[in-house]
Amino acid sequence: MPVSRPATIVLAALAFTTSLASAQPMAATEVAPAAAAPALGYVAANVIPDAPAPIEYSVEAGYRIASSPVFAHAELGSGSHAAAVGIELRGCSGQALICGAAGVDAAYAMAAAQIDPVIRLGTDIGGAFRFRLGIDVPVSRDGNTITPLDMQLKLGIARVF
Secondary structure, eight states: OOOHHHHHHHHHHHHHHHHHHHHHHOOOOOOOOOOOOOOSSEEEEEEEEEEEOOOOEEEEEEOTTTTEEEEEEEEEEEESEEEEEEEEEEEEEETTEEEEEEEEEEEEEETTEEEEEEEEEEEEEEEEEEEEEEEEEEEEETTTTEEEEEOOEEEEEEEOO
16 A cells, blocks of 8 residues: 555654664763864975876975965976966865865966966865866966966865975
């Protein structure tokens, strides 16, 4: 005999409350986990799979400025922007499982032998070792004209300290 919809709802509610009743409550002496301490810095290795040349790579590092969310950033790479320095703003979830960053660098463009700005956006996930996904938008300067160039996707792994 089929069970009616109200009976199904009652059985599901009963099963749910029974499972809640059997759950172990937190003891009065236990403390909820605290938020992770903010990282002082990081080092990372990246690949740039959508580069115009064969796969490019870069290494980068960041260091927190005092206790602020601002980090100093430096990067060395094999691509068109061989070296870059700048700042970034980083923020993380309460347990620091997921973090995001936005920054701007002054990057040396090898082909044009000039320094160009690069806008950077990224996210990372994990613990002490973190998987990273980033987008770099190099900007070309020609006199007073500023033109965004093709975006570059970066995939990497970082070690935070």
